[in-house]
Amino acid sequence: xxxxxxxxxxxxxxxxxxxxxxxxxxxxxxxxxxxxxxxxxxxxxxxxxxxxxxxxxxxxxxxxxxxxxxxxxxxxxxxxxxxxxxxxxxxxxxxxxxxxxxxxxxxxxxxxxxxxxxxxxxxxxxxxxxxxxxxxxxxxxxxxxxxxxxxxxxxxxxxxxxxxxxxxxxxxxxxxxxxxxxxxxxxxxxxxxxxxxxxxxxxxxxxxxxxxxxxxxxxxxxxxxxxxxxxxxxxxxxxxxxxxxxxxxxxxxxxxxxxxxxxxxxxxxxxxxxxxxxxxxxxxxxxxxxxxxxxxxxxxxxxxxxxxxxxxxxxxxxxxxxxxxxxxxxxxxxxxxxxxxxxxxxxxxxxxxxxxxxxxxxxxxxxxxxxxx
Numbered sequence: 001x002x003x004x005x006x007x008x009x010x011x012x013x014x015x016x017x018x019x020x021x022x023x024x025x026x027x028x029x030x031x032x033x034x035x036x037x038x039x040x041x042x043x044x045x046x047x048x049x050x051x052x053x054x055x056x057x058x059x060x061x062x063x064x065x066x067x068x069x070x071x072x073x074x075x076x077x078x079x080x081x082x083x084x085x086x087x088x089x090x091x092x093x094x095x096x097x098x099x100x101x102x103x104x105x106x107x108x109x110x111x112x113x114x115x116x117x118x119x120x121x122x123x124x125x126x127x128x129x130x131x132x133x134x135x136x137x138x139x140x141x142x143x144x145x146x147x148x149x150x151x152x153x154x155x156x157x158x159x160x161x162x163x164x165x166x167x168x169x170x171x172x173x174x175x176x177x178x179x180x181x182x183x184x185x186x187x188x189x190x191x192x193x194x195x196x197x198x199x200x201x202x203x204x205x206x207x208x209x210x211x212x213x214x215x216x217x218x219x220x221x222x223x224x225x226x227x228x229x230x231x232x233x234x235x236x237x238x239x240x241x242x243x244x245x246x247x248x249x250x251x252x253x254x255x256x257x258x259x260x261x262x263x264x265x266x267x268x269x270x271x272x273x274x275x276x277x278x279x280x281x282x283x284x285x286x287x288x289x290x291x292x293x294x295x296x297x298x299x300x301x302x303x304x305x306x307x308x309x310x311x312x313x314x315x316x317x318x319x320x321x322x323x324x325x326x327x328x329x330x331x332x333x334x335x336x337x338x339x340x341x342x343x344x345x346x347x348x349x350x351x352x353x354x355x356x357x358x359x360x361x362x363x364x365x366x367x368x369x370x371x372x373x
Contacts, residue, residue, distance in 0.1 A: 001041035001088055005108070006031045007100035008047045014199070019057050020047050021204040026177050027124065027206060030131040031099040033174045037138045038097065039142045042088070046104045051077065052084035066103040078107030085111070128176070135174050136369070161356040165322035166203045168315070168357070172298055173205040175369065181229050182293035189218040191301040192312055193346070198294045202325045202348040206296075209333075211315045213308040220299070228291055231284035234263045241336065241347055243287045249335040254279055290332075299362065300370050311361060318356035320344045 011025035020032065023045075035043050047054040048064040066074050089096075089112075090251040098105040109115045118134075119127045172194050178186070192213045200207040214223040225238045233240040236294060240258070247255040259274045264270045300306045319325050327345035335344050340349040357365075 001090065001094045002038065003033040003094050003277050004038060004043045004097045004305045005100050005105070006035060006043065006044060006045050006063075007104040008049075008053075010065065014061055016058055016060045018055070018204075019047075019059055020055050021201070022059050026173070026202065026206075027127060027131075029133065029173045030128060033170065034131050034138075035097075035099060037135060040097070044088075046081065046100055046108070047078070052088075054129045064089050066177065067101070069103070073316060075107050081112060084309050105321070109363065125321065132176055134144060140223060157217075159274070160323045161318045161321040162324045164357055164362075165318050167362070169203040169205040169208060169320055171366075174209060175298040175300075177296050177298050179296045182224070182228075184221045184225070188220040188301045189220060190214075190303050190308065191220050192308055192315065193220070193224065193297045193298045193299050194315070195295050195297045197331075199328055201328075207325060207327075207345075208315075209295075209327075209345070211236070211312055211319070213282070213302070214288055215305060215309075217305070224297075228295075231281070231288055233258065233284065233287070234261050238347055239287050241338065241341060242290060242336055243283055243306045244330070245332045245341075246286055246290065247283065247305055248337050249332065254283065255337070258283060258304055268330075300365055303368075305362070309366065311357075313351040314355055314357045314361055316346070316348055316351040317354040320346060320348075320352040321356055333348045 007109065009023050011028075011030045013024060029084055032043075043055055045055065047059070047062075048066045048069075050057075050059060050061045053059065067076065068078070085108075092113050094112060094114070094335065096112040098115065098117040098141055099119065100117070102120075105117055109117065109333075110345075116183060119130055132222065133239075140336045175197075177252075184281060192211065194208050195210040195212070196206040197209045203209070212223070212227075214220050216222075226232070227238050230236070233243055243258050247258055251352050254276075257280070259269045260267075262272060262275070264303050300311075302311060319347045321371065325345060331345065333347060336339040339350060340350055341347060344352050346352070
């Protein structure tokens, strides 16, 4: 048999959950995605607190880690894990693959006659890169007509697209992730971005809370700067919607002034005198702080404008048609004066509840991602 071991991680939900959902770091999610692609007979999680953990085991959150333990305590932990393994594995004949840190495998790996740690010696960033490459390699070494076999057919536009949305989230959570402050040189020229937000989960993964793109050619990096860097809500409806929620939550009367568009010279001449510039600047800074601290994103390279706009719409509809993509009780969008944001759980008001992704769309998304890696 082939057995894969994944070590636990620091980033967890703050409430009890199945093991596959409790650990929310990108490294754990990618380790799990890669482990499943290996088609092993068993996958176990090595938990600093609980020892040997099954994927469907429900756990309470904890702060314990082997990295801060003395070596004798790590050995004692490993002895307990070895006892848990008896009856679950054949140490002499099973192949053990460790997607785990050194302390987690140090005393467990030698128990097996056949074992390996493919990412041994790699730091955090290089592990993520290794996983990206090898997940992609396994997917695309399959025959093209098999790539979407595990993806259920999308539901009609009035139905529930939860199966396709589940695939989308599991796939998107294996892609490279960017956070502020990102390097513009690392951003491709044309594509679609998928935004994640701290504290938001769906299908056991980071929940996609916004899908966006750009119309001008080679302007993706510029569009992202308008959201995260340039403090001008009139150039980014995303920023404007964040500000609306922050102000509405505090019942701040400046909300009515925040709605005023000052893009044109004429608008500034007519309405500028009604707006306190220091207050406007303070709100813009609050929006920036929230966005930079709470959002991360991944990118799907898509070259042509028509493909970008079509796929953007279908990605949005796939999520908004999903019955399992609900915001958390503390999601700031619930304070939005825009009912569509409040109801959809997305930082969007357009392209909601239309046609979801088709198998051809999914193939295009995967092919474009593969080509650019």
